[in-house]
Amino acid sequence: MLSQGPLRVDGLFAAPVSFPGLLDSIPLGVAVVDAGGRVVFINRFLEGLTGFECKDVISIPCAYVLRSNICIEGCPVRSRRPISEPLVVEGDIINRERQKIPVRITFAPIVDLDGKAVGTLEAVQDIRMLSRLNGKSGPPFGFGQIIGRSPQMERIYEVLPVIAQSDSSVLLTGETGSGKDFVAELIHQASPRAKDPFIKVNCGALPETLLESELFGHQKGAFTGAIENKPGRFRLAHNGTLYLTEIGDLPLSLQVKLLTFFDDRVVFPLGSTKGFHVDVRVIAATHRNLEQMVREGRFREDLLFRLNVVRLRLPPLRERGDDVQLLLNRFLQDYAAKLKKPIKGFSAKALRILLDYSYPGNVRELRNIVEYGLTICQEDQIQPQHLPAYLTDPKAREPEVAAAESAEPTVTLVHRASGDDGMDWSALERKMILEAMLKAKGRRGKAAAILGWGRSTLWRKMKQYGIDE
């Protein structure tokens, strides 16, 4: 019934039907592999789940495409005893977006008319939602896997379920490492679209021409090298969520095309006159100031209005107060279990350093620091010497302070006003503190705010430079 050439099925209906079209309409990842375990076809849903395109992976062993632990630890397709009945196995896959996704794979034999096994049909079900419902719903002081007790985070927990249930476009803003990707996926998982694909596109990662084809797809022959039709990420995300990260890096020409999509919900692949209606929820994220980019003419105001239906600002870690300690303990617990190390906690000195640090890289940086400390530490407590050098060595810390200055214009003013190019850092820092104290009329709290530091950091530095005597 399946014909050669363009894959089609004859005999089921009055006219032949497209085999890829048939499998593409199934809301489940499907791979057809031959007797040797090599890919013959993968449907659109599996393309979305794995990040691989069907045309690129034909005749490649499916273990390299699915990248499931089942493939490596005991693949039923390549076992000595071929399967005769459908077999259901749970495991996980790692997709091209570097996400580990729990899946349930059903392996069903494909036999020819004589009953001889010619291949296997693999149906891949994304069971992230089920895994989360099975008692892994996260701590009481959080939403999903996001944790924090600060008032800023409490406000986010309140609005997240409401945002998830709405179908509006969402704009996530926040510094790098503040958890935008995490929140975007949580919104999708808690939304009615959870069973459909969540497709992430990094708008800053690809050159303009490639990005256009990646987002909107292309028609065969649209340009040199376009040897097949490509559906594009918008169509892959049909009925699901499209997450556009680094939207501030989207070129102006594509901003216009995105705007057109928001107006009529139709995508036109490159080189095609035929449009496709797509039902997609768009979540966009950026660490840039889009309003400023609009003023500078680098971002379209009308696109900002369309994205800005629901806006959520994720606070930087330095504004989250006691959450730093909560996150330190949480990551310590997680990595100690993962690395199988009997580490009880941080020493008082190490904890002081960690609490005083401003974390320009936010939660991601904090997590990396904890992991580094745990990897290096051979004792039962993490000591200052187990922390990255830039935390304990003031010289190595200069770039961090410079980064903090760029985020805090008042500090930059103090710095620039000094005009002492020949000064070393300690002298300059001492002068900055004195100027801030003068500006704050001796009030340490206000001086700390001017400098963008915590009160304790200011106190420690004043002591270090002998200013408090």
Place this chain on the structure above:
Amino acid sequence: MGNKTLICLYGDDIAPRFDLTTEVLIVSFGADGGIEEERNLVLPQASPEKLCHMILTEDVKTVVCGGIEEEYFQYLTWKRVRVLDSVIGPHGRVLERLASGSLAAGEILWKPR
């Protein structure tokens, strides 16, 4: 010693998963792109944490693998290790591409056998 590269292996091919890798090839390339040293290591068990630790202690500059979780990718990148992930193909072809400096993440170098 030139650019030290660690390649995650699964038989003759690039391992599909970094976290499940049990065999690695450590190669040092000279300035002319030629291989100066080549070592094959079989790991006692698959452990992404131990593999990361080995990458750092061996002073590896580039890692070639298939699928890798974001946290290990970020960690290695943070430690200034270049990670070329989602590479599919036999390690021989990967070595050729590494020697010519033309290997990129996401490359599919598979040829049907």
